[in-house]
Amino acid sequence: MASREPDTQKEGAKVDGYLVRPAPAPALAREVGKTALSVVGGELPVPVQELAKRAYLYTLDPLRNPVKQVYDASASVLEMPPLLGIFNDIPTHKMREDEVVAWARSGFSFIVSDAEHRQISGWQGREENAMIARSGMLPVQRLHREAVSQHGDALQVGARATMRPYATTVAEADQYFQAMTFPPGRPGTASQDSRGGYPTRLGDRELCFTPDSLRASESETQGWLQFETSEYILNAEIRDPVLDLMSRQGPGKAVGFVGPFDAVMRDGVHPNMASGMNQLFQEAAKRGIVMGRVCGSGTISDPKDIEDAIVEAIQQGCRLISVHRFTSDLPFYGARAVADPFWRACARCGF
Numbered sequence: 001m002a003s004r005e006p007d008t009q010k011e012g013a014k015v016d017g018y019l020v021r022p023a024p025a026p027a028l029a030r031e032v033g034k035t036a037l038s039v040v041g042g043e044l045p046v047p048v049q050e051l052a053k054r055a056y057l058y059t060l061d062p063l064r065n066p067v068k069q070v071y072d073a074s075a076s077v078l079e080m081p082p083l084l085g086i087f088n089d090i091p092t093h094k095m096r097e098d099e100v101v102a103w104a105r106s107g108f109s110f111i112v113s114d115a116e117h118r119q120i121s122g123w124q125g126r127e128e129n130a131m132i133a134r135s136g137m138l139p140v141q142r143l144h145r146e147a148v149s150q151h152g153d154a155l156q157v158g159a160r161a162t163m164r165p166y167a168t169t170v171a172e173a174d175q176y177f178q179a180m181t182f183p184p185g186r187p188g189t190a191s192q193d194s195r196g197g198y199p200t201r202l203g204d205r206e207l208c209f210t211p212d213s214l215r216a217s218e219s220e221t222q223g224w225l226q227f228e229t230s231e232y233i234l235n236a237e238i239r240d241p242v243l244d245l246m247s248r249q250g251p252g253k254a255v256g257f258v259g260p261f262d263a264v265m266r267d268g269v270h271p272n273m274a275s276g277m278n279q280l281f282q283e284a285a286k287r288g289i290v291m292g293r294v295c296g297s298g299t300i301s302d303p304k305d306i307e308d309a310i311v312e313a314i315q316q317g318c319r320l321i322s323v324h325r326f327t328s329d330l331p332f333y334g335a336r337a338v339a340d341p342f343w344r345a346c347a348r349c350g351f
Contacts, residue, residue, distance in 0.1 A: 018213040032073040054136030065220035071252040085110035091121035104135035129158030152195035161222035168231040228259040258293040285317035292320025
């Protein structure tokens with residue numbers, strides 16, 4: 001498996017006069033340990049002191065990426081602690097900070113807002129992304145398969161990662177990562193799909209107007225490429241070149257996320273799907289690429305079965321685990337848990 005020295009983004013250095021990554025006060029710096037619990041602050045529910053520290057770090061550097069920071073602090077993918085996430089289907093205009101904080105306190109580390117299937121109502125704006133990031137979670141914007149320049153636009157309004165679904169070819173992956181990346185500034189290196197230049201805003205409200213400061217300010221963004229077709233999951237002649245392309249994006253810059261539902265919809269149930277996914281996790285880890293997946297489904301909904309699926313995924317090299325419920329489901333499950341003692345008590349009393 002690929003191993004490397006833990007990488008920490010250089011803090012406190014100026015680029016063209018811009019302080020693009022301010023160093024936090026030592027007492028408030030984030031410390032990433034080797035356990036999943038250490039990633040969220042050491043205890044659950046996440047205490048208010050941890051939330052205050054996260055808000056400070058976000059205010060200092062709104063362009064930070066808390067998930068990539070865990071990767072950077074780890075010597076390899078297999079030594080990286082797993083992180084928990086969820087797909088967000090709440091319409092943008094109904095996003096509430098108290099719900100976002102509840103997700104953070106429950107230990108979630110990344111929130112994938114779905115503008116692929118939810119369309120415009122799932123496209124988060126600057127304030128909605130700020131709610132998520134201020135609570136210490138990574139705002140990921142999933143877009144429709146046809147999106148190109150919209151990926152850079154999503155980063156411009158505060159998403160620190162975007163997700164590209166439904167690809168089947170190496171060329172599609174290459175187009176996506178070009179759309180996520182500013183061109184290097186040399187003749188002949190840009191393409192029509194390269195990310196367009198637009199100033200980013202730092203924590204002190206300064207705008208990065210020079211090419212070098214702009215590139216430096218966006219060093220922490222990530223492209224999350226979905227592996228949800230048989231071509232990407234099972235066909236090694238396509239899968240491996242895609243993984244190699246992802247590796248060339250730089251440490252922690254490209255992430256894979258597995259979802260076999262579309263593969264089943266396209267090609268039917270394949271007997272090698274489970275083993276193919278596990279092999280994908282292993283091949284990605286060899287190249288230093290973090291992979292994620294949803295654990296749970298309509299047929300795997302018992303908590304113990306979900307736990308077993310998570311254990312298998314982690315043991316195979318998967319490090320980003322998403323629950324199969326959506327954020328709009330959480331009020332019901334929370335209300336049901338609160339009401340449950342009443343109904344049990346009534347049954348015990350003969351009512």
